[in-house]
Amino acid sequence: MSDIPAIRVSGAVKCFGALRALDGVDLDIRQGEFFGLLGPNGAGKTTLISALAGLSRLTEGHIAVMGHDVVRDYRQARSVLGVVPQELVFDPFFSVRELLRIQAGYFGIRGNDDWIDELLANLDLTNKAETNMRQLSGGMKRRVLVAQALVHKPDVIVLDEPTAGVDVELRQTLWRFIRKLNENGHTIVLTTHYLEEAEELCHRIAMLKAGQIVALDTTQNILARVGGQTLKLHIGSAALPAVLVAKALSFDAGVAQFNFADPLQVEETLRVMREAGVRVEEMEILKPDLEQAFIQMMRQEAA
Amino acid sequence: MIAFRTLLYKEMLRFWKVSFQTVAAPVLTSVLYLMIFGHVLEGRVQPYPGVSYTAFLIPGLVMMSVLQNAFANSSSSLIQSKITGNIVFVLLPPISYREFFSAYVLAAVVRGIVVGLGVWLAAAFFVLTPLAHLFWVLCFATLGGAIMGALGVVAGIWAEKFDQLAAFQNFLIMPLTMLSGVFYSIHSLPPFWQSLSRLNPFFFMIDGFRYGFFGVSDINPWVSFAVVGIALILVTGFSLEMLRRGYKLRY
Ligand SMILES: Nc1ncnc2c1ncn2[C@@H]1O[C@H](COP(=O)(O)OP(=O)(O)O)[C@@H](O)[C@H]1O
Numbered sequence: 345m346s347d348i349p350a351i352r353v354s355g356a357v358k359c360f361g362a363l364r365a366l367d368g369v370d371l372d373i374r375q376g377e378f379f380g381l382l383g384p385n386g387a388g389k390t391t392l393i394s395a396l397a398g399l400s401r402l403t404e405g406h407i408a409v410m411g412h413d414v415v416r417d418y419r420q421a422r423s424v425l426g427v428v429p430q431e432l433v434f435d436p437f438f439s440v441r442e443l444l445r446i447q448a449g450y451f452g453i454r455g456n457d458d459w460i461d462e463l464l465a466n467l468d469l470t471n472k473a474e475t476n477m478r479q480l481s482g483g484m485k486r487r488v489l490v491a492q493a494l495v496h497k498p499d500v501i502v503l504d505e506p507t508a509g510v511d512v513e514l515r516q517t518l519w520r521f522i523r524k525l526n527e528n529g530h531t532i533v534l535t536t537h538y539l540e541e542a543e544e545l546c547h548r549i550a551m552l553k554a555g556q557i558v559a560l561d562t563t564q565n566i567l568a569r570v571g572g573q574t575l576k577l578h579i580g581s582a583a584l585p586a587v588l589v590a591k592a593l594s595f596d597a598g599v600a601q602f603n604f605a606d607p608l609q610v611e612e613t614l615r616v617m618r619e620a621g622v623r624v625e626e627m628e629i630l631k632p633d634l635e636q637a638f639i640q641m642m643r644q645e646a647a
Numbered sequence: 648m649i650a651f652r653t654l655l656y657k658e659m660l661r662f663w664k665v666s667f668q669t670v671a672a673p674v675l676t677s678v679l680y681l682m683i684f685g686h687v688l689e690g691r692v693q694p695y696p697g698v699s700y701t702a703f704l705i706p707g708l709v710m711m712s713v714l715q716n717a718f719a720n721s722s723s724s725l726i727q728s729k730i731t732g733n734i735v736f737v738l739l740p741p742i743s744y745r746e747f748f749s750a751y752v753l754a755a756v757v758r759g760i761v762v763g764l765g766v767w768l769a770a771a772f773f774v775l776t777p778l779a780h781l782f783w784v785l786c787f788a789t790l791g792g793a794i795m796g797a798l799g800v801v802a803g804i805w806a807e808k809f810d811q812l813a814a815f816q817n818f819l820i821m822p823l824t825m826l827s828g829v830f831y832s833i834h835s836l837p838p839f840w841q842s843l844s845r846l847n848p849f850f851f852m853i854d855g856f857r858y859g860f861f862g863v864s865d866i867n868p869w870v871s872f873a874v875v876g877i878a879l880i881l882v883t884g885f886s887l888e889m890l891r892r893g894y895k896l897r898y
Pocket residue numbers: 360363365383384385386387388389390391392898
């Protein structure tokens with residue numbers, strides 16, 4: 345049972361005309377994992393999730409959820425999968441509770457009001473149960489989307505940027521609940537723009553770029569690969585001295601980032617700035633984080 | 648089976664929650680047609696011996712309501728779900744394309760018949776029509792509603808914008824229903840238009856339906872039944888194939 349991967353993606357290719365939105369993705373996600381799918385906008389994360397959920401069909405390759413092919417055995421595959429879509433969609437005709445009962449019915453489940461109540465309580469929606477969807481705020485609609493994805497207690501839960509536009513407090517509520525589900529054995533796959541979120545939650549991470557996996561490892565190993573420390577210099581509108589351009593990890597909106605193993609290199613960098621007459625407005629020294637790892641890997645890939 | 652029943656229930660609840668627009672409004676429209684045409688033409692036209700024009704008109708208007716509302720139900724539900732994106736809620740669960748089709752079509756039939764019944768009851772204030780063969784009345788209402796519900800599925804999936812759906816409705820559905828003999832017996836038409844009417848499947852639906860009330864019609868009801876049945880099989884086959892392939896739904 346637990347030898348079967350929760351998700352197996354083999355040779356996935358998805359073309360939109362000439363664009364290869366997925367360009368040969370192979371990926372196994374084990375049961376019980378908390379897995380992060382990261383990558384810049386347009387990397388193909390949503391495309392992969394859509395193919396996984398049967399919302400779109402791969403041009404080449406196969407995907408199986410808990411061993412069930414998402415095309416051939418779509419009924420079994422879909423019944424063990426819960427997907428929170430990226431877009432904030434809702435059905436304006438119904439109240440929260442009506443919607444959840446209907447969604448459960450689509451999965452062949454009736455009379456699971458106990459679980460629906462538990463979902464509502466865990467997502468802080470209990471006092472909105474009888475409210476029409478139209479009257480909910482964006483954050484609440486987002487949580488209803490999460491509840492809808494969980495209404496059939498799926499083994500595998502996929503969340504496509506679930507915290508976009510959700511305030512900090514609600515994010516905490518949501519993660520506490522998702523973590524609890526993970527501890528109870530549910531496999532979680534998450535895409536997010538908040539890298540600290542992935543760093544805090546995910547056991548393992550795949551980085552996707554232009555439809556290809558450019559890194560796949562445990563969160564720890566990815567962080568270790570970056571190594572050293574990061575120097576962040578705010579130089580306002582000044583130009584980065586030519587010698588430093590090649591050394592910088594990134595330079596964006598007046599902020600230059602450098603990675604270094606030896607603290608003495610900080611002095612060297614500052615010396616170059618001083619000699620070039622660049623005024624450093626602010627300096628930060630950071631421990632490596634996913635953002636650094638991310639920037640570095642995307643850069644290596646480009647090189 | 649639960650999935651099918653839930654989708655059917657949801658589709659019926661959807662129109663029932665806005666029944667003022669989806670049921671009351673079309674009933675009112677038909678009653679206005681009845682009052683105006685009935686008033687103007689009563690006594691001038693007698694389609695069948697012993698059948699007044701107003702009485703003749705009623706089954707036509709009832710059937711037209713059934714057809715138009717069945718089409719409106721499935722097509723508008725689908726296009727709204729597609730445009731707002733909430734169609735994913737029915738695409739993510741393990742609902743087969745046959746269950747999907749049956750639920751949308753059956754809900755459309757129910758809406759059509761509810762509106763049709765409303766029109767008939769309202770019309771009963773003016774003229775009480777006879778009811779010669781209830782079986783044929785129900786049979787043609789159900790088959791006609793199902794054809795239109797299935798066409799609504801096709802149109803709702805094909806259309807990407809509301810104006811495309813409106814074009815489908817205004818340039819195909821409306822002319823075919825209007826020219827199907829709702830307001831007249833085709834025997835009153837010149838021979839050319841008579842034979843043209845016989846190419847319109849809607850004509851057979853309305854003629855057969857009317858037979859159920861008066862026991863007289865332009866065409867033998869079994870012939871109409873065969874034509875309408877074949878039309879239903881064709882439309883069903885077409886839309887099932889569309890759904891099976893995921894045309895415009897699963898890209
Ligand atoms: N339905 C579609 N038709 C055409 N191109 C698409 C479609 N969906 C996605 N794409 C393209 O595929 C690429 C990957 O998109 P997506 O999977 O949404 O990225 P991500 O979720 O990682 O931001 C993008 O270049 C996007 O424009």
